[in-house]
Amino acid sequence: MVRTGSDGKLTVREVGVQYGAVAAVAGVTVEFRPGVITGLIGPNGAGKTTLLNAISGFTAMTSGTLELDGRDISPSTARARAEMGIVRGFQTVRLLERESVFDNVLVGCERLPQPPLMAQLLNLQSQRNCRARDIATVMKTLAGLGLLQDAHRLAAELPFASRRLVEIARLLLVRPKVLLLDEPAAGLDAGERRRLVDTLRSYHTEDPFTLIVIEHDVDLVRKLCADCVALAEGRVIARGSPAEVLEDPHVKVAYFGQAAHA
Ligand SMILES: Nc1ncnc2c1ncn2[C@@H]1O[C@H](COP(=O)(O)OP(=O)(O)OP(=O)(O)O)[C@@H](O)[C@H]1O
Numbered sequence: 544m545v546r547t548g549s550d551g552k553l554t555v556r557e558v559g560v561q562y563g564a565v566a567a568v569a570g571v572t573v574e575f576r577p578g579v580i581t582g583l584i585g586p587n588g589a590g591k592t593t594l595l596n597a598i599s600g601f602t603a604m605t606s607g608t609l610e611l612d613g614r615d616i617s618p619s620t621a622r623a624r625a626e627m628g629i630v631r632g633f634q635t636v637r638l639l640e641r642e643s644v645f646d647n648v649l650v651g652c653e654r655l656p657q658p659p660l661m662a663q664l665l666n667l668q669s670q671r672n673c674r675a676r677d678i679a680t681v682m683k684t685l686a687g688l689g690l691l692q693d694a695h696r697l698a699a700e701l702p703f704a705s706r707r708l709v710e711i712a713r714l715l716l717v718r719p720k721v722l723l724l725d726e727p728a729a730g731l732d733a734g735e736r737r738r739l740v741d742t743l744r745s746y747h748t749e750d751p752f753t754l755i756v757i758e759h760d761v762d763l764v765r766k767l768c769a770d771c772v773a774l775a776e777g778r779v780i781a782r783g784s785p786a787e788v789l790e791d792p793h794v795k796v797a798y799f800g801q802a803a804h805a
């Protein structure tokens with residue numbers, strides 16, 4: 544997977560996911576554009592996680608199609624989609640528990656262009672340059688997330704919030720075309736949320752990719768996202784800037800339980 548500038552256009556067309564009698568996603572059509580951070584909001588049970596799972600291939604779509612940069616990837620497995628550059632975070636953090644924080648994040652760099660195997664084996668200058676680049680990238684990312692002092696600790700020793708940030712650092716270093724984050728700020732305090740927003744933003748500005756973030760914290764959505772999609776009962780009920788969507792009367796009813804005329 545090598546990403547170039549404008550890659551990462553994701554087109555979701557009439558996608559449905561049915562669990563028995565429950566239509567968790569009920570005919571969603573939406574386009575996610577490269578270089579745009581989209582907030583995916585909606586009440587509990589709206590189908591947000593199911594939609595991300597359908598995009599990553601973790602859950603099978605019952606109907607509809609999915610395109611990445613114009614190519615129909617609906618038949619592709621989750622693994623094939625990950626190789627194409629569609630990368631997701633999990634609600635439960637998954638780390639290499641007996642490895643250091645530094646090594647957990649360094650794993651992400653494996654997907655960056657590396658010198659040929661022979662150069663690596665012979666520890667040639669090109670290999671040393673790449674290694675230096677990877678170390679600098681990891682340290683910069685850890686510093687941005689306030690994790691530098693934890694770099695040499697084992698992942699297993701970290702508190703929950705730091706574990707979540709380590710996972711996000713690792714996902715960012717993979718340089719995905721499309722990154723799907725499910726409630727990345729859950730369990731983080733105000734300072735950690737700020738560092739998370741700053742880090743996502745700075746990565747995104749440096750090298751724009753398609754970023755879709757499920758988030759219940761509307762302040763975070765306002766700060767981070769240029770674009771917002773609201774789901775309710777498996778359907779898109781509003782789309783626009785966060786300000787527009789959060790002011791939409793249908794969203795207020797579905798999400799905040801307020802009467803449309805209130
Ligand atoms: N594996 C499953 N089997 C059966 N029903 C499921 C499954 N996963 C989700 N559902 C149902 O699908 C609907 C959408 O769930 P989903 O988890 O996508 O909502 P959500 O918007 O992510 O909610 P939350 O904000 O609570 O995380 C809900 O009615 C849920 O009960």
Ligand SMILES: [Mg+2]
Binds near residue numbers: 591592
């Ligand atoms: Mg969810």
